[in-house]
Amino acid sequence: MEPTSEKNIVWHHATVTRARREAQNGHRGAIIWFTGLSGSGKSTLAHAVEENLHQRGCRTFVLDGDNVRHGLCGDLGFSAEDRTENIRRIGEVAKLFMEAGILVLTAFISPYRVDRKHARGMVEHGDFIEIYCNTPLNICEERDVKGMYKKARAGLIKEFTGISSPYEAPQNPELTVNTDNIDVDVCVLQIINEMKHRAILTM
Numbered sequence: 001m002e003p004t005s006e007k008n009i010v011w012h013h014a015t016v017t018r019a020r021r022e023a024q025n026g027h028r029g030a031i032i033w034f035t036g037l038s039g040s041g042k043s044t045l046a047h048a049v050e051e052n053l054h055q056r057g058c059r060t061f062v063l064d065g066d067n068v069r070h071g072l073c074g075d076l077g078f079s080a081e082d083r084t085e086n087i088r089r090i091g092e093v094a095k096l097f098m099e100a101g102i103l104v105l106t107a108f109i110s111p112y113r114v115d116r117k118h119a120r121g122m123v124e125h126g127d128f129i130e131i132y133c134n135t136p137l138n139i140c141e142e143r144d145v146k147g148m149y150k151k152a153r154a155g156l157i158k159e160f161t162g163i164s165s166p167y168e169a170p171q172n173p174e175l176t177v178n179t180d181n182i183d184v185d186v187c188v189l190q191i192i193n194e195m196k197h198r199a200i201l202t203m
Helices: 018-025 042-055 065-070 080-099 113-121 137-142 148-153 184-197
Strands: 030-035 060-064 103-107 128-133 175-177
Touching: 018 080, 030 042, 030 080, 030 113, 030 184, 042 060, 042 103, 042 128, 042 184, 060 080, 080 103, 080 113, 113 128, 128 184, 137 148, 175 184
Parallel strands: 030 103, 030 128, 060 103, 128 175
Antiparallel strands: none
């Protein structure tokens, strides 16, 4: 059996580089990281932004919290340690998508600042755009179609972010959107404009 020690693993450098992929795509690859409480509008907004980008001819992909936990992170629970590992894996996957020249949009609660900082640190400055969906807890509870907050309030769900587990809001996100009182289409345009401002998009 071949040894699996890290010293025997060498990164293979492809001849088709990120720059060549981006040139073919007509835009930079980047990670657009949506964070916020459950019900804050992360997934809705991420998919709405993706639709806008797709119509512009961009190459995109949304990594959604629930979808990822069906497969890649299906072995993880919701302890602090598992949440950290969940975000570590997502960061690594998002980085690969970015290297492919794709605009990858991630929609995860990602409650801990240190985990988001670690994900940001996986890539170069300017490749990670943090979008904070700043929606009050009471509005998130009103939107709770799955009844998760109600169950958490009743003690039926342990370690639920915002109720029995903390959410650490970003201190310096690239953009904060208020999905509780601003229309989704307006939020989408705010994000698109931010991407243009940061030269991720040129059209």
